Amino acid sequence: MAQKKIILDTDPSADPDDVGCMAMLHNLATLGECEILAIINSTEFKQSTLSISAINTFYSRPAIPIGDYHGYAQKVEASPNNYDHHLARVYPRSINSWKEAQESVALYREILASAEDRSITIAIIGTMHNFYALLRSEEDAFSSMDGKALVEQKVAEVVTMGGNFIEGKGYDRTNWGGSNVLCSYTDWSCLNEERNRMCRYEIDHCPSPFIASGWEVGCGDYYNAQYGNVMTGQGLKQLDTSHILRRSYEYHFLTRRETADIMRHSNDQCALHFAVRGEGHNYTSHLNGVIDLSVEGVCTWDESILGQQGFIQKKRDKDSIAAEIEMLMMLDQDVSDMTPPEAIKHLLYDAQQHKIVWDAATDSTIGSWVVAYHVYSEDRLVHVAFGTQLVLSDLPMANKTYEIRAVNAAGLESESQSISIE
Ligand SMILES: [Ca+2]
């Protein structure tokens, strides 16, 4: 199975399927099926990024870069009824405040700028804020390309949880800006004009393949039972009561009803499952057509027009997919990497661009990889780079000698390589 390089764009707060998805992502990484380049939050809640940090720390990968959408008018406190609030309060983590997370567009751009062409899979299981801002971003110190050009060159595929492709046409809900037609059975605010506008822009402008795992894949029962709810969570009762995944699910239900039944739909997990493993024996994909999302939230699929968009459907029965997903959520093999990565090579000063550049370092441990580079000057950590370049104009002091160490997901540093600039 080819190893995917994944950036997960998530909205952990009101629904624990995001935690189920992050647990599954960590376990797939442990199996060597993917590397997690970053996890990026799209919510306005201060605790969401902290909960991501708690999850990464729980899975012994505290150094994975965390991004955060900073475009909201203000960041607000999460509801104490939501698990992100709880995880931030109870579990150890590597960042102390949402302010320590990287601004999402800058993080996306820094990672993409140093990536090999068409090497990255972006899995969006939250709202579309970050990817919208990325597509609209301008040239910066990391890359002379604008957001669309950078995505076109570096991103192999965007897989998103959203839309509704029942019989090729349906009303969307939640992530893509939904429709109030589907809100009659719930008090959720499905129709959201801002999300709808952003998602329509992304569908129309994404220059890389854009594949949707529609609402009916992971969660078909609410509106039309014949499409099958992929329900997971009850198996988590076998985990220790303090396990972060079990705690997230139980906390979610404790604040809403009771905790005997902690089954939840698997919308986010189905999208990631496909993003990492592809069709496999679980999904069928319809590719090379065009999706249209209307202002009213009607989602239409047209395969008579050649395009780069597509959607997936379940190929197996819902319970078989649910069993596989729940197994991946709970795999929990030991992931702690005790050996540092290799040192970087070919460190060079690019005088024209006023940058230091190097070749990507690797870690030979299965389930581990290099996530960042620590830059030291006079024995002090002065910068963390998320790609293979150091933009010197970003640094506060004009020091002359820099030492650079690769950092793996476990947070272990390689030996230093140093460079002096005259
Ligand atoms: Ca989600």
Ligand SMILES: [Ca+2]
């Ligand atoms: Ca290692």
